Amino acid sequence: MATLHLDNVQIHQGLQSLLSLDTAIAPGEIVTVMGPSGVGKSTLLAYIAGFLSPAFQASGQVRLDDTRLDTLPAEQRHLGLLFQDPLLFPHLDVEGNLAFGMRRGGERRERIRAALASVGLEAFARRDPATLSGGQKARVALLRVLLSAPRAILLDEPFSRLDAALRDEIRQWVFERVRDHHLPTLMVTHDEADARAVGGRILTLTKPDGSGNLYGREYGAPGS
Amino acid sequence: MTAALSYRLVIRTLPWLTIGLLSLPVLSGLAGALAPAFGWLPALGGEQLSLAPWRELARVPGLGEMLRLSLVSGLGSALISLAVVVLFLGSFLQSPVYRRLQGWLAPLLAVPHAAAAIGLAFLLAPSGWVMRIVSPWLTGLDYPPDFAFPGDDWGLALILGLVIKEVPFLLLMSLAALVQCRADERMMVARSLGYPPLTAFLKTVMPGLYPLLRLPVYAVIAFATSNVEVAMILGPTTPSTLAVAVVGWLHDPDLTTRFMASAGALLQLLVTLVALLGWWLVERLVVRLSRGWWQDGHRHCGERSLSLLARWAMRLVLGLMLLALAGLALWSVAGYWPFPQSLPWPPTLGNWQDAADGLLSPVTQSLAVALGATLLSLVLVLGSLEAETLRRRPLRPGAQLILYLPLLVPSVAFLFGLVMLQAQLGQQPGMLAVILGHAVFVLPYLFLSLAESYRRLDPRWAQQARSLGAGPWRVFMGVRLPMLLAPILTAAAVGFAVSIGQYLPTLLLGAGRVETVTTEAVSLASGGDRRLTAIHALLQLALPALGFVVALLLPRLLFRRRRGLLLSH
Numbered sequence: 148m149a150t151l152h153l154d155n156v157q158i159h160q161g162l163q164s165l166l167s168l169d170t171a172i173a174p175g176e177i178v179t180v181m182g183p184s185g186v187g188k189s190t191l192l193a194y195i196a197g198f199l200s201p202a203f204q205a206s207g208q209v210r211l212d213d214t215r216l217d218t219l220p221a222e223q224r225h226l227g228l229l230f231q232d233p234l235l236f237p238h239l240d241v242e243g244n245l246a247f248g249m250r251r252g253g254e255r256r257e258r259i260r261a262a263l264a265s266v267g268l269e270a271f272a273r274r275d276p277a278t279l280s281g282g283q284k285a286r287v288a289l290l291r292v293l294l295s296a297p298r299a300i301l302l303d304e305p306f307s308r309l310d311a312a313l314r315d316e317i318r319q320w321v322f323e324r325v326r327d328h329h330l331p332t333l334m335v336t337h338d339e340a341d342a343r344a345v346g347g348r349i350l351t352l353t354k355p356d357g358s359g360n361l362y363g364r365e366y367g368a369p370g371s
Numbered sequence: 372m373t374a375a376l377s378y379r380l381v382i383r384t385l386p387w388l389t390i391g392l393l394s395l396p397v398l399s400g401l402a403g404a405l406a407p408a409f410g411w412l413p414a415l416g417g418e419q420l421s422l423a424p425w426r427e428l429a430r431v432p433g434l435g436e437m438l439r440l441s442l443v444s445g446l447g448s449a450l451i452s453l454a455v456v457v458l459f460l461g462s463f464l465q466s467p468v469y470r471r472l473q474g475w476l477a478p479l480l481a482v483p484h485a486a487a488a489i490g491l492a493f494l495l496a497p498s499g500w501v502m503r504i505v506s507p508w509l510t511g512l513d514y515p516p517d518f519a520f521p522g523d524d525w526g527l528a529l530i531l532g533l534v535i536k537e538v539p540f541l542l543l544m545s546l547a548a549l550v551q552c553r554a555d556e557r558m559m560v561a562r563s564l565g566y567p568p569l570t571a572f573l574k575t576v577m578p579g580l581y582p583l584l585r586l587p588v589y590a591v592i593a594f595a596t597s598n599v600e601v602a603m604i605l606g607p608t609t610p611s612t613l614a615v616a617v618v619g620w621l622h623d624p625d626l627t628t629r630f631m632a633s634a635g636a637l638l639q640l641l642v643t644l645v646a647l648l649g650w651w652l653v654e655r656l657v658v659r660l661s662r663g664w665w666q667d668g669h670r671h672c673g674e675r676s677l678s679l680l681a682r683w684a685m686r687l688v689l690g691l692m693l694l695a696l697a698g699l700a701l702w703s704v705a706g707y708w709p710f711p712q713s714l715p716w717p718p719t720l721g722n723w724q725d726a727a728d729g730l731l732s733p734v735t736q737s738l739a740v741a742l743g744a745t746l747l748s749l750v751l752v753l754g755s756l757e758a759e760t761l762r763r764r765p766l767r768p769g770a771q772l773i774l775y776l777p778l779l780v781p782s783v784a785f786l787f788g789l790v791m792l793q794a795q796l797g798q799q800p801g802m803l804a805v806i807l808g809h810a811v812f813v814l815p816y817l818f819l820s821l822a823e824s825y826r827r828l829d830p831r832w833a834q835q836a837r838s839l840g841a842g843p844w845r846v847f848m849g850v851r852l853p854m855l856l857a858p859i860l861t862a863a864a865v866g867f868a869v870s871i872g873q874y875l876p877t878l879l880l881g882a883g884r885v886e887t888v889t890t891e892a893v894s895l896a897s898g899g900d901r902r903l904t905a906i907h908a909l910l911q912l913a914l915p916a917l918g919f920v921v922a923l924l925l926p927r928l929l930f931r932r933r934r935g936l937l938l939s940h
Binding site for chain 2: 197220222223225226227232235240247276277292295301
């Protein structure tokens with residue numbers, strides 16, 4: 148598995164610099180980016196994933212080991228993206244959603260069955276995603292990303308829409324899976340509980356000098 | 372890589388084809404009318420520029436009356452329709468009446484002009500249904516009275532026929548505009564400051580709403596000053612409106628009349644421009660005069676009587692439309708139906724059986740033209756909307772104007788020029804020309820119906836799909852199209868209905884080789900056979916209705932086990 152590098156990434160909006168970040172995320176490491184809403188956390192993820200709005204300009208490089216990603220179209224970056232909402236395609240059943248991200252050929256159905264069985268959802272393959280519970284949807288959404296064979300994972304406030312009771316359980320489950328797969332993972336969140344649960348490095352986006360500019364500043368894991 | 376390239380190529384080309392389809396026929400059509408209007412049309416022996424066609428036009432008896440009729444019926448019907456819509460919205464925007472009405476608008480809009488006009492004529496004629504219902508117990512009449520309707524000299528029947536179609540159109544256009552100008556918030560603020568609903572609406576919503584309704588209102592004026600089929604069925608005949616006269620001249624066996632007819636087509640363009648200009652000037656004046664009124668603090672403007680008026684005007688408009696359509700159904704099953712019986716008894720299917728053989732051809736031709744025009748428009752509209760997602764910004768105001776171009780330029784003027792071009796270039800009129808001609812009118816409605824849903828689809832769906840490795844074609848075909856299937860089919864049904872209702876492009880571009888239920892209904896309407904006319908008018912209703920049923924049921928069938936998809940629309 149490769150390391151995800153963000154080399155001198157700077158995002159501007161016109162003349163105003165929005166954020167800058169320089170870091171590397173090792174396989175199986177989960178790095179958290181924190182900051183209040185509206186400071187450009189989601190813009191950072193959009194840039195890495197290849198969806199930066201034309202209103203912004205970015206410089207720097209995104210690499211997986213030696214493969215440069217920021218010059219590739221989004222669909223060739225193989226970055227698994229998980230949003231706040233599970234975004235299961237409503238016109239496909241559970242199996243269809245999982246198959247959507249997989250490559251053609253190679254016992255797709257068997258792998259889907261095995262993946263569903265691993266989370267106790269083996270009976271749900273032909274179900275309408277709208278009939279699933281919140282926790283089930285979250286699981287299927289992560290399975291879909293993992294089955295698409297990503298080379299890194301981007302989490303965009305992935306637990307904020309879950310019930311408080313479910314949140315801890317799903318959170319632990321997602322982190323375990325990501326680590327099992329040895330995927331470098333970048334999580335954007337405003338919830339400190341997310342950061343504490345990861346226990347890894349935290350980058351905080353703040354306004355350090357009153358100029359309105361935002362910089363990624365590294366801290367160690369809380370309590371370490 | 373090649374897939375991404377082909378996607379960009381196709382999606383970037385389609386908006387240009389759309390612009391071409393909307394503007395080229397209009398511009399070349401106007402040019403095609405311009406040359407013969409000044410005597411130049413070599414195919415008919417006109418090889419010298421002259422003003423003779425205009426001199427001939429000026430000598431047409433009753434020309435002044437024609438112009439007056441076109442202007443008065445056009446501006447009058449637009450003014451009445453706008454007033455009814457504005458007063459109704461102002462009085463009932465936040466009431467259940469308004470919500471109940473919304474579901475009726477699209478079907479009402481799908482009623483072809485000709486069918487509504489025929490129904491209205493049969494309803495209000497001296498021997499029509501209304502007279503039969505109130506005779507003889509109320510009127511004391513055993514024979515139909517003697518008054519001119521339809522076809523009264525003032526054009527009142529024509530104005531009424533236009534109003535019952537324009538009110539649903541303006542209401543439907545207001546739905547999106549009201550959301551866009553945040554009408555609810557404006558109303559809430561004004562009402563919390565002590566303004567009753569109608570005054571609150573006129574003083575705070577209207578200034579934001581009208582600019583968004585301006586193009587639809589102009590389209591209404593352009594249509595009302597220049598339409599042919601409603602004026603043929605409901606308008607006076609001695610003389611008729613200018614547009615009807617121009618179409619008559621075009622069909623004059625004496626081919627040299629076409630030079631004068633070309634001048635007439637351009638005069639129609641001028642008449643519509645004058646009407647639009649006049650409206651625009653009044654609009655400026657009203658805005659200037661109301662500035663003070665908006666902020667003078669008066670909380671009332673005759674609310675109660677105006678609201679009452681709006682309620683009854685809306686009931687009248689919708690009631691006339693529904694009664695007119697019900698009347699058509701009665702006439703289609705009427706055997707012997709003497710005045711003043713209110714119902715034809717016993718009803719008979721004989722009329723339908725007699726007509727059946729003759730219906731097959733117009734129905735299949737209607738379907739062929741409508742499906743062709745709808746499919747072509749759908750591809751162009753989907754391409755244009757998809758291109759917006761590529762550029763990540765909606766249409767510029769200029770593009771919006773192009774969308775309205777075929778609705779703002781009188782169709783009789785540019786279609787006439789296209790016929791002249793056909794003649795000059797030796798092009799055969801026929802099915803293909805008719806389909807293209809219909810698409811010019813279908814496309815704007817299809818676009819306006821679909822754009823809102825297409826733009827509202829959460830961009831994260833596409834982002835999720837692409838991050839899972841789907842290329843742009845797969846995102847379009849595998850995610851956007853299926854997720855938007857319901858609104859796409861509804862928009863297609865609207866386009867299909869528009870095509871079924873088209874009269875003039877079929878008549879002019881098909882040169883008699885293409886006969887649809889609409890051209891048949893209009894030509895029958897001038898004859899005396901009410902039963903056969905009613906049958907054709909009902910078919911005009913049935914075909915669009917069929918389209919809407921398919922649009923409603925197909926997604927429910929395909930996605931019957933996909934609750935998330937059906938609930939979101």
